[in-house]
Amino acid sequence: MYVGRFVVVGPEGGAYRVSSRSFPNREITARDEALTVGPTADAPETDNPYVSYNCLRVVETPTGETAAFGNGSHVDPIAEKLELGYPARDALAESLLALDYEKDDYDTPRIAATIGGDGEALIGTVRKDALVVETVDEPTLVATYEKNAPESFEFEADSADAAASEAYDLAFEHAVCAAGVARTDDGFETAIENGD
Numbered sequence: 001m002y003v004g005r006f007v008v009v010g011p012e013g014g015a016y017r018v019s020s021r022s023f024p025n026r027e028i029t030a031r032d033e034a035l036t037v038g039p040t041a042d043a044p045e046t047d048n049p050y051v052s053y054n055c056l057r058v059v060e061t062p063t064g065e066t067a068a069f070g071n072g073s074h075v076d077p078i079a080e081k082l083e084l085g086y087p088a089r090d091a092l093a094e095s096l097l098a099l100d101y102e103k104d105d106y107d108t109p110r111i112a113a114t115i116g117g118d119g120e121a122l123i124g125t126v127r128k129d130a131l132v133v134e135t136v137d138e139p140t141l142v143a144t145y146e147k148n149a150p151e152s153f154e155f156e157a158d159s160a161d162a163a164a165s166e167a168y169d170l171a172f173e174h175a176v177c178a179a180g181v182a183r184t185d186d187g188f189e190t191a192i193e194n195g196d
């Protein structure tokens with residue numbers, strides 16, 4: 001099954017995976033406190049505005065560190081609102097609604113998740129027909145296509161490395177790269193899986 005991009009999130013950690021039929025020549029790199037999706041050196045040029053972006057950021061908020069991740073440029077305003085002290089629900093809802101679904105051939109939804117240092121985890125999506133933001137207490141997945149409403153999902157990873165690998169290896173088609181995040185006693189750790 002092809003579900004496109006997806007996030008998985010629970011109180012202990014989560015992951016974001018890029019799956020792509022159209023733009024497979026991409027990778028995640030770590031730069032300036034963010035994990036960024038961008039083209040590989042051999043990727044054909046594109047003017048598609050939706051394929052390069054910060055996919056994961058860990059920010060300091062008034063109540064401690066929080067991780068924010070998702071499939072596009074909305075990750076930045078979510079992270080910035082969290083830094084300003086917005087509740088995660090509001091940061092997600094306002095940023096998703098402001099940018100709305102992508103105006104591409106598929107009306108691709110925006111998806112996102114947050115995890116607070118206290119384990120509060122939220123997941124959200126904005127589609128052409130809905131805005132959904134909810135708190136989760138077990139691993140939960142939302143994807144751009146097919147699985148486009150949050151659903152409980154078996155996800156075993158207990159470290160950032162394991163989360164990135166598990167997300168990358170899931171049987172959904174056209175895996176490109178994945179980012180993992182895990183809550184530890186010393187804050188959040190992150191990891192990247194770019195495949196071979």
Ligand SMILES: NC(=O)c1ncn([C@@H]2O[C@H](COP(=O)(O)O)[C@@H](O)[C@H]2O)c1NC=O
Pocket residue numbers: 004005018019020021022023037048050051052071072102104105106108109144
């Ligand atoms: N975030 C991404 O990495 C991303 N990759 C592709 N898209 C959008 O989704 C469309 C379909 O891409 P694909 O056939 O690879 O699923 C693309 O034309 C592009 O507008 C993306 N936008 C949202 O998921």
